[in-house]
Amino acid sequence: MKLYNKPLSPYCAFIRIIAEVKDLPLKLIDAPAGPPLPESFREISPMRRIPVLVTGSGETLFEASVIAEYLEERFPEKPMMPADPKDRAQIRIIMRLLDLDVLPSIIPVLLAGPASLQSAEKTAKISTHVRHALQTVEARISSGPYALGEEVTLADAWLAPTRFLLESLRHFPGYEAILEDCPKIEGYKANAEGIPEIAAVLGEMQDARKALAKAS
Numbered sequence: 687m688k689l690y691n692k693p694l695s696p697y698c699a700f701i702r703i704i705a706e707v708k709d710l711p712l713k714l715i716d717a718p719a720g721p722p723l724p725e726s727f728r729e730i731s732p733m734r735r736i737p738v739l740v741t742g743s744g745e746t747l748f749e750a751s752v753i754a755e756y757l758e759e760r761f762p763e764k765p766m767m768p769a770d771p772k773d774r775a776q777i778r779i780i781m782r783l784l785d786l787d788v789l790p791s792i793i794p795v796l797l798a799g800p801a802s803l804q805s806a807e808k809t810a811k812i813s814t815h816v817r818h819a820l821q822t823v824e825a826r827i828s829s830g831p832y833a834l835g836e837e838v839t840l841a842d843a844w845l846a847p848t849r850f851l852l853e854s855l856r857h858f859p860g861y862e863a864i865l866e867d868c869p870k871i872e873g874y875k876a877n878a879e880g881i882p883e884i885a886a887v888l889g890e891m892q893d894a895r896k897a898l899a900k901a902s
């Protein structure tokens with residue numbers, strides 16, 4: 687299988703973590719420079735977004751949560767979803783909130799950088815929205831070592847890269863309190879770094895962030 691990837695993209699990191707946990711061979715293909723990805727990338731990904739997975743039989747899949755479910759169903763030997771439908775629903779809530787509320791709010795802020803001119807009102811609005819979502823996640827996770835239960839699940843695959851980005855965001859003016867009232871998410875950084883399959887991917891994100899800082 688091939689993955690169109692960028693090392694610092696949290697959505698790509700979710701898929702790399704799943705591949706690590708399930709021990710799936712994944713050939714990483716560097717996506718073109720961006721954002722924005724070039725118009726020509728629509729031939730691979732109609733919405734010009736990564737990650738894109740090309741399966742062994744040549745199917746092209748996009749949207750991280752869809753790719754995750756495909757991998758979970760196609761390679762069930764090492765499950766990343768619990769058996770109980772109630773637990774599965776909780777994991778889906780966590781994934782959806784991080785996917786739809788937290789990441790789309792914080793990625794543009796991170797891309798703009800700490801010195802970007804954003805009104806205090808806009809910063810407060812984003813921060814409040816993200817904090818509501820994070821507090822909802824906080825109420826559903828355990829103190830560790832895994833986000834939920836006794837095994838690595840898709841909740842870990844989503845939470846670890848998100849937590850990585852939050853660590854950068856909390857140094858931006860106006861976002862210092864982003865993890866206030868979220869002691870479990872606060873402590874999850876250390877937990878995630880102790881899970882080998884996840885630590886490997888977080889290391890790739892760290893290296894990419896250092897390379898970016900050096901280049902700018």
Ligand SMILES: N[C@@H](CCC(=O)N[C@@H](CS)C(=O)NCC(=O)O)C(=O)O
Pocket residue numbers: 695696697698720721722723734735736737748749750751785
């Ligand atoms: N809902 C999409 C979001 C993916 C996404 O936003 N990916 C970003 C990179 S983190 C992207 O491709 N942005 C467009 C660009 O870089 O030009 C998914 O789940 O795959």
